[in-house]
Amino acid sequence: MLTQAEDRQAKIVELLRERNFVDIRTLTERFDISVATVRRDLGELEEAGLLRRTHGGAVNLNQVALDATNAARLVWKQTEKAAIAAVVAGMVVDGDTVLLDAGTTALEVAKKLTGRSRLTFISNGLDIVAELTRVDGQSIYSVGGEYTETNRSFRGPLAEQFIRQFNVDKLILNAASIDVDRGLICTVSPVNASVARAMIEVSRRVIVVADHSKFTKSSLSVVAKIEDVGVIVTDSGTKSIIDAAPEKLRKKFVIAN
Amino acid sequence: MLTQAEDRQAKIVELLRERNFVDIRTLTERFDISVATVRRDLGELEEAGLLRRTHGGAVNLNQVALDATNAARLVWKQTEKAAIAAVVAGMVVDGDTVLLDAGTTALEVAKKLTGRSRLTFISNGLDIVAELTRVDGQSIYSVGGEYTETNRSFRGPLAEQFIRQFNVDKLILNAASIDVDRGLICTVSPVNASVARAMIEVSRRVIVVADHSKFTKSSLSVVAKIEDVGVIVTDSGTKSIIDAAPEKLRKKFVIAN
DNA sequence: TGGGGAATGATCGAAAACGATCATTTTTGT
DNA sequence: ACAAAAATGATCGTTTTCGATCATTCCCCA
Known part of the structure; x- marks a missing residue:
């Protein structure tokens, strides 16, 4: 069972695969969460090697670095x-x-x-x-x-x-x-x-x-x-x-x- | 005949296709130009629909790869x-x-x-x-x-x-x-x-x-x-x-x- | 070779995004 | 049902980036 946060983070990664880039405002609106939460999500996902943060958003990586932490689950x-x-x-x-x-x-x-x-x-x-x-x-x-x-x-x-x-x-x-x-x-x-x-x-x-x-x-x-x-x-x-x-x-x- | 600027812009697009994202610092260093020029280049390329600007850089668009000369012509x-x-x-x-x-x-x-x-x-x-x-x-x-x-x-x-x-x-x-x-x-x-x-x-x-x-x-x-x-x-x-x-x-x- | 226009660089205040911190809400385990 | 823990939201000053303006350099062509 995925928690709400994990589900959201998975969706962010998914979204990124389609669009290559999402800005923070888009994410706050789509999931109806604050910028602070978006930043935390992006921070964790970057930590997990699933995306790369930029000023104002995040970009997709072409190659996924596999790590055995909760990154694996995502x-x-x-x-x-x-x-x-x-x-x-x-x-x-x-x-x-x-x-x-x-x-x-x-x-x-x-x-x-x-x-x-x-x-x-x-x-x-x-x-x-x-x-x-x-x-x-x-x-x-x-x-x-x-x-x-x-x-x-x-x-x-x-x-x-x-x-x-x-x-x-x-x-x-x-x-x-x-x-x-x-x-x-x-x-x-x-x-x-x-x-x-x-x-x-x-x-x-x-x-x-x-x-x-x-x-x-x-x-x-x-x-x-x-x-x-x-x-x-x-x-x-x-x-x-x-x-x-x-x-x-x-x-x-x-x-x- | 490509001018120096057109050549540089074509290279930026090329770079973007490989990396998905480049930040402005990288571009200033690689081409040894000022941030002002980088911003101008990115602005023109975005106008032409070849990339999307972000805070601090630019991201690739999900489109067909245009060869460098074609990009310059656009x-x-x-x-x-x-x-x-x-x-x-x-x-x-x-x-x-x-x-x-x-x-x-x-x-x-x-x-x-x-x-x-x-x-x-x-x-x-x-x-x-x-x-x-x-x-x-x-x-x-x-x-x-x-x-x-x-x-x-x-x-x-x-x-x-x-x-x-x-x-x-x-x-x-x-x-x-x-x-x-x-x-x-x-x-x-x-x-x-x-x-x-x-x-x-x-x-x-x-x-x-x-x-x-x-x-x-x-x-x-x-x-x-x-x-x-x-x-x-x-x-x-x-x-x-x-x-x-x-x-x-x-x-x-x-x-x- | 010199003038003129385009390209580039530098500087500025304004705007945006940042991270950190703390208050609040939600979830979890007992 | 309660307390602890986790997740979330709000706010702060700070840092980064932005766009605009102006000065400078480069380049083309007469």
């Missing part, structure tokens, strides 16, 4: 995500058309797939599209729609309609939470859920990505039943939960390490 | 473009819906408009959308479509169809070349031209932006007649060309300085 999630991404990347074959849902785990997948040959990418995530453009000669489609700040994605009815014009091989779908008991994959808002369902409709195979933290929280809107997706790729922290699930659902899960 | 003509952008920004009133065509000049306009109240933005330019997201709470729509490397935009039939669903107040249209003799606004490819025409169709007022270099070259595809657009905003380098134009066309031009 890096853990990142490592897990990379592991999940590696497994998913292995499921994609040359020539595939891949639809990437906005989200940090899907972003990791994009990083792994960038440069692979003869792939076609579609995504509604701003950072994912930007990441894909780092290598020339890729075939990339961006989903149009209304920009939303929370996960830096394009969504809404325009996005849904746009997505429905495609027919893709693989969907990499982000889940905000997974309720194994009720067999449901959920997300934070009806708008997100609606876009997600459109994505599922146009995809031959649905690959859901979710690190272990997604299994112990709940979120508002139902996206799909677990039994209706192809596979859910997660990390080893979810093992006990999956073992307790009924046989029928259990075979849907793939654990990455 | 900084070039910055003043003209900024002047054009300022004039265009003045034409936009609060509450407007603004459609921004991909291109560096339109990007300048976006920078000027970011943070203005009650505006709604639509753009097919990746960097423009990214720029707009820097301020929270804006209403932003991204045009979906196939990504193209040349001007980092989304285009093609999907983009056209997407655009046709809107009805906007002002279009900021980028021109690859303007032929005053024949009275034509042109762009580099039929695909671009087709998207541009879709944009024109859905816009109440068309504002074309073009620095003086656009008047002495020619490009493949016709977008529109000069007489059919609302206004063309350019810089003072175009004065002699415009003075030679027939009365009817001349009144279409606005010169920024």
